[in-house]
Amino acid sequence: MAETSDDAPDHDEESTLAESPWVAPERSPVTVAAHNLRMRYKVPRTDRTPRKGIAAKLLPRKHMVAVAAVRGVDLTVREGEFVGIIGRNGSGKSTLLRMLAGIEPPTSGVVLTSARPQLLGVSAALMGELTGAENIKLGFLALGMTPDEADGKFEAAAELSALGDAVDLPMRTYSSGMGARLKFAISVMAEPKILMIDEALSTGDATFAERSKRKMDEMLGAAGTVFMVNHGAKTIENMCSRAIWMEKGRIVMDGDTFDVTKRYRSFAYRMAQNREEEAMEYLRDAFEEGAEQRAASRLTSPDGASEVRSGLPGRGPDPFTGIFTQETAARRFPGGRSDSSTNS
Amino acid sequence: MANEVKSSGEVIRALEARGHDASALSPIGVRPNLGEYLALLWGRRHFIWFDSRHRAANQNSRNRLGNLWLVLRPLLDAAAYYVIFGYILKTDRGLENFPAFLLIGVLMFRSTTTAISSGANSMRGSRSMIKAFTFPRASIPISNALQSALTAVYTMLAMCAAIVVVPPFALPQMTWLLLVPIFLLHTLVNLGITLITARIGFYFPDLSNMMSVIGRFLMYGSGVMFPISHFLNPGLFMDIITLNPLFRIIDMARTALIDGAVPDLGSWLVVLAWGVLLTVGGFLFFWSKEANYGRDLG
Numbered sequence: 346m347a348e349t350s351d352d353a354p355d356h357d358e359e360s361t362l363a364e365s366p367w368v369a370p371e372r373s374p375v376t377v378a379a380h381n382l383r384m385r386y387k388v389p390r391t392d393r394t395p396r397k398g399i400a401a402k403l404l405p406r407k408h409m410v411a412v413a414a415v416r417g418v419d420l421t422v423r424e425g426e427f428v429g430i431i432g433r434n435g436s437g438k439s440t441l442l443r444m445l446a447g448i449e450p451p452t453s454g455v456v457l458t459s460a461r462p463q464l465l466g467v468s469a470a471l472m473g474e475l476t477g478a479e480n481i482k483l484g485f486l487a488l489g490m491t492p493d494e495a496d497g498k499f500e501a502a503a504e505l506s507a508l509g510d511a512v513d514l515p516m517r518t519y520s521s522g523m524g525a526r527l528k529f530a531i532s533v534m535a536e537p538k539i540l541m542i543d544e545a546l547s548t549g550d551a552t553f554a555e556r557s558k559r560k561m562d563e564m565l566g567a568a569g570t571v572f573m574v575n576h577g578a579k580t581i582e583n584m585c586s587r588a589i590w591m592e593k594g595r596i597v598m599d600g601d602t603f604d605v606t607k608r609y610r611s612f613a614y615r616m617a618q619n620r621e622e623e624a625m626e627y628l629r630d631a632f633e634e635g636a637e638q639r640a641a642s643r644l645t646s647p648d649g650a651s652e653v654r655s656g657l658p659g660r661g662p663d664p665f666t667g668i669f670t671q672e673t674a675a676r677r678f679p680g681g682r683s684d685s686s687t688n689s
Numbered sequence: 690m691a692n693e694v695k696s697s698g699e700v701i702r703a704l705e706a707r708g709h710d711a712s713a714l715s716p717i718g719v720r721p722n723l724g725e726y727l728a729l730l731w732g733r734r735h736f737i738w739f740d741s742r743h744r745a746a747n748q749n750s751r752n753r754l755g756n757l758w759l760v761l762r763p764l765l766d767a768a769a770y771y772v773i774f775g776y777i778l779k780t781d782r783g784l785e786n787f788p789a790f791l792l793i794g795v796l797m798f799r800s801t802t803t804a805i806s807s808g809a810n811s812m813r814g815s816r817s818m819i820k821a822f823t824f825p826r827a828s829i830p831i832s833n834a835l836q837s838a839l840t841a842v843y844t845m846l847a848m849c850a851a852i853v854v855v856p857p858f859a860l861p862q863m864t865w866l867l868l869v870p871i872f873l874l875h876t877l878v879n880l881g882i883t884l885i886t887a888r889i890g891f892y893f894p895d896l897s898n899m900m901s902v903i904g905r906f907l908m909y910g911s912g913v914m915f916p917i918s919h920f921l922n923p924g925l926f927m928d929i930i931t932l933n934p935l936f937r938i939i940d941m942a943r944t945a946l947i948d949g950a951v952p953d954l955g956s957w958l959v960v961l962a963w964g965v966l967l968t969v970g971g972f973l974f975f976w977s978k979e980a981n982y983g984r985d986l987g
Contacts, residue, residue, distance in 0.1 A: 374710035380700050386985075421704065447717035448820055448983035455697050459713035461823050471817055474747040483743070486736035487822040495735075528821060644703040 366427070366602055367565055369586040373424035374459065376539055376570040377445055380644050382454035384415040384440050384594075414440040415451070416594040419643045422572075422587075424459075425565055429581030429602060430574045431609050432591035433616075438574045439466070441591065442541050445572065462572075463488075463537035465528055466544075473517030477508055477527050480516050484531035498534045505560065506530035507553060526553055533560050540564060541572040547580070558584060578606040578613065590635075592628060598635040599642065720979040721825075729825045737828050741835035748840070759840060760847035767795045767851070774914045784916065786947050789852045789859060793942050794913035796848045800841040801879055801935055802904045807833045808883030809890030809897050812982055819983055826982040827975055830887035834880040845872060852946060859947065867945040867952070874960045875938050881967025884975045891982060911935040934963035 389407045415437045422428055430438045443449045445456055446464035471480045481502050485495035503512050506526045516524065525546065532540065546557055561571050561584070575581055581588055581602060588605035590597040598605045608631050615624035697716045704711035721729065749758045771791055784790050811833045812819070812826070819826065845868065852859050890896045908914075910930055917936070921927050930936055937960050941952035 374713055375704055376713070378700055378704055378711065378714055380703075421709065423709075443820075443983070444718065447823060449985075450718045450980045450983075455695070455700050456717050457697055457700055457711075457714035458717045459715075461717070463823075464820070466820055471821055472743070474750055475743055479743060483736070483739060484822060486739050487733070487818065487824045487828075489732050489736075489824070492735050492739075644700055 366582065366584055367562060367571075367586045369423070369426040369565075373426075373568070375421055376424050376426075376459040377420065377422040377462070377572075378455075378457045378644075379418055379420040379445060380455045382415055382418045382420075382441065382444055382451045382456065383413070384437075384444060384449070385452045386412050386414055388412055413594055415444065418454075418594075418596055419639065420445075420589075420596075420599075421642060421644075422570055424568045424570055426587055427561070427565055427571045427585045428573070429585030429588045429606075430572065430591060431576060431578055431581055431588060431606065432597075433613075434576060436591045437594035438576075438591050439543050440594075442466075442543050442572060442574055446541050458539060460538035462539035462541050463532045463535065464541045464543065465525075465532050465546075471516060471528070474515055476515055477506070477512040477519070477523075478503065480527060481506075481512075481531055484528070485535065488531075488535045490535070502530040502534040505533065505556065507556070522550065522553075529557055533557075533564065536564075538568070539570045539572075541574075543574045544576075546573075547575060547577070578610045582606045590631070592632070595632075596635065596639060597628065597632045599638055718980055720976070723973075723976065726825055726827075726976055726979070730827055730831075733824050733828050736824065737832045737835065740828070741832040741839060744832065744836040745839040748836070759843040763796045763799060763844045764847055764851060766799065767792045770795050770914055783919075786852075786857055786859060788855045788857075789947050790916075790943060791914060792848055792851055792855075793946060794911075794939050796844050797875065797939050797942055798908060798911060798913045798935065800837060800844065800875065801882065802900075802907070803837050803840070804834060804879035804883045805886050805903070806897060806900050807837055808886035809894075809900065811883070811887050812891035813894060826979055827884070827972065830883045830975060831880065833887070834876070834883040837879060837883075838876045841872070841876070849946070862949040864945045864949050864951060868942060871938060871941050871945065871952075874957075874964050877964030877968055878934050878938070878960065881964065881969075881971040884968070884971030888975045888978055891978075907933075907935060911939055913939065932959065934960050934967075937963075 387409050390410045392406045392408065418441060430441065432438050440449070442464060443466075444451045444454075445458070446462040447456065447458070448464055472483060475483065478499070481499060482495050485498060485502075486492070490498070506512065506523075506529070508523060508527060511519070511523060512527075516527070519527070529542075529546065540561070546554065565571055573581065573585060585602050587600065588602040588609075589599045590605050590609045598608060612624055612627050612631065615621075615627060697714075701711045701714055704714075720726075746756070749756050752758055754761065771788060774791060775787055808830055811829050815829045818829070849861070849865065849868070853861065886896065910933055912930070917927070917930060921930070937956045941956050941960070944950050944952045
């Protein structure tokens with residue numbers, strides 16, 4: 346990973362060691378480009394510290410704090426790439442995906458896509474009162490099919506979802522895995538050019554995992570692009586051609602699946618062992634290593650004389666790495682330390 | 690940074706300068722212009738129709754009596770008002786068919802309050818659909834308005850039947866057919882209101898708490914339970930009330946169903962103007978925030 350020269354968006358995948366992951370073509374048109382994406386949320390934060398006195402009791406305990414979910418992401422993805430996004434809970438993976446899918450507009454930044462992405466998330470039932478079959482129809486129509494097209498694809502979707510007779514039960518009775526399967530079937534049958542999967546498949550069983558993998562490879566073969574979010578490195582390693590590790594709303598590393606997931610695993614292992622300081626140390630190193638790649642993927646205007654500069658000259662390491670040091674020291678909720686304002 | 694890239698055009702040029710093929714890219718997560726948006730919406734007409742039909746058919750599916758409530762609930766409502774205003778308060782002085790008067794007022798009024806409150810809850814209620822699929826978001830309030838209209842068809846039929854079977858047993862007349870255009874105009878007004886409350890309700894869900902107060906004012910201002918002329922003298926207040934589209938709609942329906950007469954042209958024009966104004970204005974009002982309805986506002 347240190348030699349970032351061949352780690353530019355159009356690097357080749359020949360070096361991939363594992364056998365089963367998807368291999369992306371060497372050159373293909375760009376399907377998703379994101380520049381300097383940021384997302385901030387205003388959320389209420391409740392102060393739990395015990396307080397004495399009447400005045401203190403009457404004062405509002407809730408303060409609105411701004412939480413930065415994604416803090417500047419640059420990304421260029423091409424046709425035929427299978428991108429896995431890993432990271433801990435709350436690292437901004439899902440938010441990033443929602444912005445790339447056009448579901449939520451970013452606070453700032455630009456997203457360009459070559460087609461309407463289809464996002465598959467772990468949400469509640471589509472329409473709980475309707476049966477699975479009716480939801481398939483509704484989903485197809487929502488995606489812009491005519492009733493005839495929807496009827497024509499219905500059987501195949503029901504088949505892919507592998508719900509059997511349950512397809513005629515109200516969707517509110519479904520388990521989360523069944524719901525995810527149904528939504529996957531709807532999304533894939535609509536033949537999106539860009540598919541984004543947010544943990545949705547992790548609830549499915551082994552049979553479905555196999556079936557969905559085959560379907561996705563089919564899609565990729567037909568000049569599609571797939572994004573997959575998962576907090577487990579294994580799924581990504583087994584399927585994707587490229588991996589992105591996110592932490593605190595920033596990209597730590599972006600590149601070859603094997604390299605990135607290996608680093609992420611080492612980090613996650615240290616976290617699981619409760620060796621937090623060591624893990625943070627490791628994370629900071631990984632982040633500094635990824636700095637060059639991030640700088641290279643950052644889009645700059647071609648009008649200027651300077652070509653892509655490597656690193657950040659004159660600024661030393663990215664000041665953002667400081668956040669990991671701080672975290673080791675204080676271990677506080679990240680939202681708590683960003684600018685907060687009281688709502689009276 | 691000196692060479693900061695900001696607009697989507699600059700992003701494409703920057704990508705191409707690096708040897709990428711970025712020709713197919715276009716911005717996402719931004720509001721389409723009005724023409725494109727209308728075309729997209731037209732493309733989703735099957736979705737809107739399917740959605741509204743199934744919503745209408747399933748709205749009572751958790752009740753034991755199921756869709757019997759479509760006619761039962763409005764009739765029970767009307768009966769309750771009849772007991773209060775007919776027997777106890779005796780507001781029926783001078784009206785020959787007070788049951789019909791009350792039925793029409795209560796039932797037509799209800800269809801508008803349903804439109805307001807279903808609009809206010811529509812965007813948050815359909816959150817999982819919004820997050821799962823990309824479609825023009827106006828499909829949702831439109832589908833909600835259509836659902837209310839489909840429900841109201843049953844209410845209107847029940848209303849006509851009740852007028853016939855409740856004393857003094859009015860018989861259907863030719864003018865009853867005018868209920869159809871009146872109903873269509875009413876639906877247009879409701880659609881406009883739904884589009885407006887859909888956007889407000891998404892950003893300000895507290896609206897549903899204020900609904901009962903707004904509804905109360907609207908109710909007394911529309912002459913739902915008693916003839917307004919009994920209580921108000923001609924003047925500014927009366928003028929305001931006669932401009933109220935709901936008052937006009939109810940009044941027109943009463944003219945056609947009870948008096949067996951054709952409502953005057955002025956009423957038709959006032960209601961039509963309101964319907965067009967509310968729907969066009971409401972649509973623009975809703976569309977201007979199109980890109981934001983996928984946001985989680987907590």
